[in-house]
């Protein structure tokens with residue numbers, strides 16, 4: 178198993194064993210974050226659309242490893258705006274840097290970049306398609322809070338139709354004998370393609386419209402934001418917008434090991450009084466993103 | 482003389498390929514996929530002909546041209562029922578059915594407007610994820626495409 182030089186575009190690019198290896202390496206970085214393993218490396222951070230959270234997480238990871246970072250945080254100020262193709266940008270940057278981290282508004286942009294680049298590419302989000310490092314930090318966080326990835330009851334809440342983090346996480350957890358509890362309004366149910374992944378893995382899922390129904394038995398509650406623009410009928414949005422909000426009072430009777438995750442940013446779907454409960458884990462989850470990205474950078478660049 | 486021989490005879494070719502049992506109205510798509518517009522050999526075709534099996538069908542005859550399996554299997558997208566007949570010296574020497582390929586390269590355009598292939602000059606690639614249903618999956622944006630959403634480039 179060698180991940181050296183291997184691009185990470187889609188969660189299916191890595192095997193289960195490769196994931197587990199990355200999670201193990203990430204734990205080492207959590208214990209000891211400052212390791213100058215990449216002091217002779219240049220990491221290109223190309224954000225063709227802004228995503229402050231993801232960019233800061235990657236750049237922190239690169240800095241903690243001693244690498245130097247080049248790039249841009251918004252393509253508005255680059256040659257891209259002057260009409261340069263993605264292909265040309267990538268060919269040029271891959272002659273400067275040792276690895277490319279990229280975010281792009283078009284689906285498939287990262288795959289295409291990995292095919293024209295002479296250095297490995299890490300996909301930091303390509304439109305509505307993939308965001309594999311988010312999925313890996315979710316796995317890391319689940320493992321950290323439950324001490325296992327196996328046989329868990331995972332509740333996914335909110336926008337299950339468009340939320341790409343939800344689709345990737347469901348797909349990844351299909352490797353670990355999970356049972357899925359899917360809580361969403363009618364209009365935002367999990368797509369049938371993703372339900373097929375669950376069926377193909379011979380696992381079970383149940384669909385709910387009430388968040389309260391899953392709280393007593395969930396090991397993980399994965400909250401997502403419901404966006405108004407996803408609804409064809411604004412009245413439907415008004416009806417559901419406050420029914421998928423988690424409050425401290427609702428947590429009574431939950432399992433002692435239960436933790437609440439959220440890919441962030443949240444709007445109102447987790448009330449602030451939850452932040453101080455021992456179930457709240459979403460800020461730690463974001464922190465974990467740095468360790469997982471350190472593990473990926475170090476592994477792909479052959480330093481781990 | 483049976484019907485098939487008669488039909489072949491009317492516009493018989495000495496050497497070449499006959500593509501028979503093309504679904505009616507898909508003849509031009511097949512011509513485009515096989516790039517027969519730029520073929521210098523004789524090309525004869527008919528559409529909406531009576532067929533016992535399919536009601537109406539199309540047929541194409543190309544002189545002095547023989548197709549590699551990879552090439553001919555591309556037409557499976559529009560003509561999954563097609564039969565390929567190889568003619569040498571006015572005789573049928575080989576008869577095969579088209580087979581749905583594992584991958585479709587170039588001839589299909591991704592139906593997802595947000596797909597990078599619709600914004601840069603990229604050769605499209607699709608995996609055939611369900612051969613019976615002719616369901617494709619874009620190699621780039623990873624979206625699945627049902628048969629009725631397939632757009633030809």
Ligand SMILES: [Zn+2]
Pocket residue numbers: 285591592593596597598619620621622623624
């Ligand atoms: Zn596509």
